[in-house]
C-alpha cells in the first residue's frame with residue numbers, strides 16, 4: 393500500500409535530522425496508525441524514527457555451556473528468520489508484543505526514569521499455537537539471537553548437577569544479550585510425576601523460576617508451558633506479562649491460510665465462513681501441515697491451482713492422523 397511506503401520513506405528521511413517538531417509529528421502519526429491497528433506499519437515507523445534498536449544484529453561469540461556428566465550442550469543458539477508478518481496472534485497478544493518491542497527499543501529513556509522494560513514473559517497454551525514461533529519473532533524483531541534452553545540436558549540424572557547446569561545457563565545469559573526461551577520448562581517435572589524424584593524435580597522448576605526472577609541482565613527471558621494449571625499461582629507474578637496462545641478463531645484461521653498460502657496460486661473461498669469453519673479446532677501447526685500436504689499434492693498432480701477438493705482431502709487425512717495420535 394503506497395501510503396505505508398510513503399510514510400516509511402518520509403520518516404526514514406526526516407529521522408536523520410532529529411528535528412524536535414518533526415519527531416513530535418512523526419510520533420503522532422505512529423499513534424494514529426496504531427489506533428487504526430496497523431501494528432506492523434507502526435512498529436516499522438517507530439524503528440525508523442528512533443533508529444535501529446539498541447541491540448545490533450550482531451553475532452556474539454559464545455562458548456556453549458555443557459553438562460559436566462554427559463557433555464551435552466545445555467542450550468542452542470539460533471539465528472531467527474521469521475518476523476511479525478509470519479505469525480498470527482490474537483489482538484491481546486499482539487498488543488503485548490508491540491508493547492515489549494516498544495519498551496525494548498526505548499530502554500534508555502525508561503532507565504532515565506528508573507524504569508525497566510518488560511523483560512520476563514510466560515507463554516501458555518496447547519501445542520502448535522505459536523509459543524516457540526513467537527519467541528523467534530521477538531528475537532528477529534529485536535535483531536537478537538534466540539537461545540533455546542534444553543531442559544533434557546539441564547536436568548541431570550545427578551540432581552545436584554542440575555543446579556550447577558542452571559547456573560551455567562544463567563552465566564551464559566549474563567555475558568550477552570539474547571532472547572532466551574526456557575521451552576516447556578515444566579515438562580520434566582510432569583513426566584516424572586510418579587517417580588520418587590518428582591519432589592526434587594519440582595524444586596528444579598522452582599529454582600528456574602527463582603533464577604528468572606533474580607536475573608538482572610539485558611536478555612529478554614521467556615518461559616513456555618503446556619501445563620499452566622500445574623504452575624503455582626504465586627509464581628505467575630514473577631513474570632511481567634502472561635500470554636495465552638489458543639487455537640485460532642475463524643478470523644485468525646483466514647489470516648493464517650492467507651499467510652501460509654503466500655506465493656501459491658489458489659482457487660479457495662477464503663471469505664466463505666463454511667470453508668473456514670472446517671479448520672475450527674485445529675492448531676496453527678495442524679493447519680500449516682494441511683496446507684503443506686495440499687501444496688505437495690497440487691505439485692505432484694501437476695495442477696496449476698490449489699483447489700477446495702485438494703485442501704479438503706488433506707484436512708480429512710490430518711483429522712485421521714490426529715485421531716490416531718489421540719488414541720495412542
Ligand SMILES: Nc1ncnc2c1ncn2[C@@H]1O[C@H](COP(=O)(O)OP(=O)(O)OP(=O)(O)O)[C@@H](O)[C@H]1O
Pocket residue numbers: 478479480481517518519520521522523524525526576617618637648676677678680
Ligand atoms: N500463531 C501462529 N502463526 C503462524 N504460524 C504458526 C502459529 N503457531 C504455530 N505456527 C506454525 O506451527 C509451527 C509450530 O508451532 P510452535 O512451535 O510455535 O508451537 P508451540 O506453541 O511452541 O508448541 P509446543 O507447545 O508443542 O512447543 C511453527 O513453526 C509455525 O510454522
Ligand SMILES: [Mg+2]
Pocket residue numbers: 523524525575616
Ligand atoms: Mg514450543
